[in-house]
Amino acid sequence: MLPGLSKAARTDGSYNYTLKTIAASGALLFALLVIYFLHDTQTTASSQIRYPVSESLDTTAPALKETSQIIADLIRQADKQFEILASSESQSLADAAKVYRSRRGRHPPPGFDTWYRFAKESNSLVIESFFDTIYDNLEPHWGVLPQKIRDFASTWPTVVKVRNGEVSRPSGKTNNASLSVYYYSDILNNLPSLPDVTLAINGDDEPRVIVPFDQMIKFMEEAEKSRSEHNAVPLSEIKNTFASQPDLLSVPDELPKTQDYVTGDQGHWNAIVSACRPDDPMHTEPGSTTLQAIPPKHSKHYTKGSTQGYISNYTMARNVCWNPNLRSLHGYFIHPWSGISYTELRPIFTAANIVGVSNDIIIPPPAHWMKDGIYKEAEEKIPWKEKKSATGWWGSATGGNHTADNWWGFHRHRWVQLLNGTTHSMLEKQLEQSPYSSTQELYEIGLDKSNWGKYNFPYPLRELFPDLGGFGKLGLWIGHVANGGFTNMFCSMLEYYESTVGKGPKTCKHTDDYYGLVDTVKADYIMRHKYLPDVDGHGASGRFVGFVRSLSVPIKSTIFTEWHDSRLIPWRHFVPMSPEYQEWYGLLQYFLGYKDEKINIPDHDDMGEKIGRQGSEWTTRAERREDLLVYVHRLILEYARVCADERITMGWVDDLLDKT
Numbered sequence: 246m247l248p249g250l251s252k253a254a255r256t257d258g259s260y261n262y263t264l265k266t267i268a269a270s271g272a273l274l275f276a277l278l279v280i281y282f283l284h285d286t287q288t289t290a291s292s293q294i295r296y297p298v299s300e301s302l303d304t305t306a307p308a309l310k311e312t313s314q315i316i317a318d319l320i321r322q323a324d325k326q327f328e329i330l331a332s333s334e335s336q337s338l339a340d341a342a343k344v345y346r347s348r349r350g351r352h353p354p355p356g357f358d359t360w361y362r363f364a365k366e367s368n369s370l371v372i373e374s375f376f377d378t379i380y381d382n383l384e385p386h387w388g389v390l391p392q393k394i395r396d397f398a399s400t401w402p403t404v405v406k407v408r409n410g411e412v413s414r415p416s417g418k419t420n421n422a423s424l425s426v427y428y429y430s431d432i433l434n435n436l437p438s439l440p441d442v443t444l445a446i447n448g449d450d451e452p453r454v455i456v457p458f459d460q461m462i463k464f465m466e467e468a469e470k471s472r473s474e475h476n477a478v479p480l481s482e483i484k485n486t487f488a489s490q491p492d493l494l495s496v497p498d499e500l501p502k503t504q505d506y507v508t509g510d511q512g513h514w515n516a517i518v519s520a521c522r523p524d525d526p527m528h529t530e531p532g533s534t535t536l537q538a539i540p541p542k543h544s545k546h547y548t549k550g551s552t553q554g555y556i557s558n559y560t561m562a563r564n565v566c567w568n569p570n571l572r573s574l575h576g577y578f579i580h581p582w583s584g585i586s587y588t589e590l591r592p593i594f595t596a597a598n599i600v601g602v603s604n605d606i607i608i609p610p611p612a613h614w615m616k617d618g619i620y621k622e623a624e625e626k627i628p629w630k631e632k633k634s635a636t637g638w639w640g641s642a643t644g645g646n647h648t649a650d651n652w653w654g655f656h657r658h659r660w661v662q663l664l665n666g667t668t669h670s671m672l673e674k675q676l677e678q679s680p681y682s683s684t685q686e687l688y689e690i691g692l693d694k695s696n697w698g699k700y701n702f703p704y705p706l707r708e709l710f711p712d713l714g715g716f717g718k719l720g721l722w723i724g725h726v727a728n729g730g731f732t733n734m735f736c737s738m739l740e741y742y743e744s745t746v747g748k749g750p751k752t753c754k755h756t757d758d759y760y761g762l763v764d765t766v767k768a769d770y771i772m773r774h775k776y777l778p779d780v781d782g783h784g785a786s787g788r789f790v791g792f793v794r795s796l797s798v799p800i801k802s803t804i805f806t807e808w809h810d811s812r813l814i815p816w817r818h819f820v821p822m823s824p825e826y827q828e829w830y831g832l833l834q835y836f837l838g839y840k841d842e843k844i845n846i847p848d849h850d851d852m853g854e855k856i857g858r859q860g861s862e863w864t865t866r867a868e869r870r871e872d873l874l875v876y877v878h879r880l881i882l883e884y885a886r887v888c889a890d891e892r893i894t895m896g897w898v899d900d901l902l903d904k905t
């Protein structure tokens with residue numbers, strides 16, 4: 246490995262081929278290259294080293310850190326972050342109100358005392374930052390007239406309402422049939438007394454609201470003004486009550502086709518681009534606005550928000566505005582599944598947002614509430630020592646609407662190839678037999694179109710993964726440690742539904758040459774593996790919480806954010822992975838180790854066991870059904886307040902009036 250080479254490979258957007266660069270770079274470089282090749286011949290099993298010198302060389306770059314060092318540091322930081330989090334529990338109602346005011350800049354909502362008692366009775370941790378998502382999502386709505394927020398629900402087909410403490414649904418063909426409305430009604434029915442409120446529920450998984458950044462700024466400015474007004478109201482005039490709302494008897498059958506209705510892949514992408522901040526890389530990185538990488542390959546840099554590819558800032562690493570290359574690497578960005586959004590700020594309750602992009606109001610997904618969710622109750626926790634030192638993933642080809650001319654960029658399609666040892670071996674053979682000195686060359690000039698499907702993932706760059714990258718034995722190794730594949734090709738909506746009731750095919754013409762269907766397996770079987778990847782489907786994950794609970798190590802890759810994000814800490818309760826999956830091999834190498842006649846990389850089984858145990862323990866404190874209820878209760882109180890005409894003078898201030 247040559248440190249200098251590696252750094253350059255990821256920072257330089259341009260792409261110069263080897264010899265030119267070498268000639269121009271003088272004797273020092275030449276010496277380094279000699280060492281590089283010598284090093285390679287000594288440490289790899291493959292007889293012929295084809296791995297390239299990097300695209301351009303920067304000998305001033307700092308040395309690369311060892312993978313094990315990076316991950317150890319990330320784990321240590323996560324442990325520290327967790328200690329701070331766990332020690333910030335509020336010990337009394339007055340304490341909770343105080344923390345609320347300092348974090349939110351407003352008085353707590355009416356009914357805060359009831360909420361606090363409910364949390365305590367549920368034995369739920371009162372840690373204010375657990376509720377950050379609520380405030381991130383609702384804050385811009387303080388910049389919208391309350392009447393306008395309230396009126397929206399009457400235009401939406403899936404709605405649940407509370408009137409005089411009774412939970413019910415307005416009549417409507419779609420509403421009557423909606424399963425999510427049924428589940429949310431059930432959740433609300435388990436909460437203590439609720440104000441009148443009407444929730445427009447997104448019946449779909451993909452988020453619906455993508456507001457341009459310049460408009461969000463205006464809402465936030467208005468919200469800031471309302472906060473100052475609120476804080477200027479004398480305490481004696483702050484009212485701890487909610488007003489009643491007129492009833493809503495029926496809702497339409499279909500989504501509103503308003504002017505801001507966005508559909509189609511290009512329409513979506515344009516909306517996404519305008520939702521990013523003006524100074525985000527989205528607006529400056531070349532190629533970020535087109536679907537041009539065919540076959541998709543890793544960007545020539547590490548994911549932003551990572552340390553040499555290992556995620557150090559989970560928010561940034563999931564954010565497409567920072568990583569615009571995801572345009573061609575994730576199904577949602579290539580061609581969303583239902584693909585309907587609105588660019589005006591609308592109060593729609595959805596289980597997941599696109600990080601940095603969408604503006605729905607997040608509510609926990611039904612899958613986290615359903616008692617019988619398939620991954621939910623890990624029947625019996627399997628002790629770490631009885632689990633296989635291996636990884637496995639089973640699922641459908643969801644996560645966007647793939648078609649014959651776009652599927653190879655889809656993340657799940659790439660993901661399943663990353664589990665397939667046969668494909669890796671075939672690519673390694675291609676490399677060995679080709680005249681090309683690098684996989685990049687092979688991809689760009691050496692592969693004809695008929696092979697794109699087969700090799701829709703980049704063979705790992707040695708620059709990214711010094712130990713295993715480019716060494717010629719990945720296929721064997723992956724075949725040995727990775728298990729699983731697609732259980733249903735999810736070819737089209739109709740075929741999918743027919744296949745789930747046993748009538749239609751699970752296959753798909755445009756991908757059948759590259760994927761073999763595997764049998765579905767039980768959650769118990771999956772949880773017999775120590776490392777459990779979770780990659781995106783259409784939205785919120787139904788399996789992640791079960792994985793965290795299972796004593797195995799979830800390896801989580803997503804562009805979505807969910808209600809529990811501020812309570813589950815990456816590297817403490819699970820291992821984060823970029824949506825590019827570029828560090829996949831490195832993670833496996835770190836946890837599982839690798840050994841053959843020439844290479845000996847130690848495993849970190851103890852670290853895996855530790856993360857698995859910590860995640861499992863924490864779910865019993867912070868991720869129970871009771872905790873979900875406490876979250877939704879807080880959300881409803883806040884939403885009811887922002888919907889009220891008198892919202893500026895509403896709040897809970899009994900502690901300041903000395904009434905507690």
Ligand SMILES: *[C@@H]1O[C@H](CO)[C@@H](O)[C@H](O)[C@H]1NC(C)=O
Binds near residue numbers: 421
């Ligand atoms: C919805 O269900 C209610 C009763 O639960 C019924 O009165 C109403 O007619 C139904 N509406 C539609 C459009 O089917």
Ligand SMILES: *[C@@H]1O[C@H](CO)[C@@H](O)[C@H](O)[C@H]1NC(C)=O
Binds near residue numbers: 558560564567
């Ligand atoms: C992570 O990145 C975001 C930008 O996406 C930034 O605002 C935040 O401060 C970063 N967090 C840390 C801990 O560096």
Ligand SMILES: *[C@@H]1O[C@H](CO)[C@@H](O)[C@H](O)[C@H]1NC(C)=O
Binds near residue numbers: 584646647648738
């Ligand atoms: C998927 O895309 C195809 C082609 O653009 C389109 O005909 C089909 O309706 C889409 N399916 C869904 C569920 O949107």
Ligand SMILES: *[C@@H]1O[C@H](CO)[C@@H](O)[C@H](O)[C@H]1NC(C)=O
Binds near residue numbers: 759
């Ligand atoms: C793995 O790849 C080989 C070669 O492309 C293919 O025949 C096989 O069906 C793949 N297996 C799975 C589970 O997708």
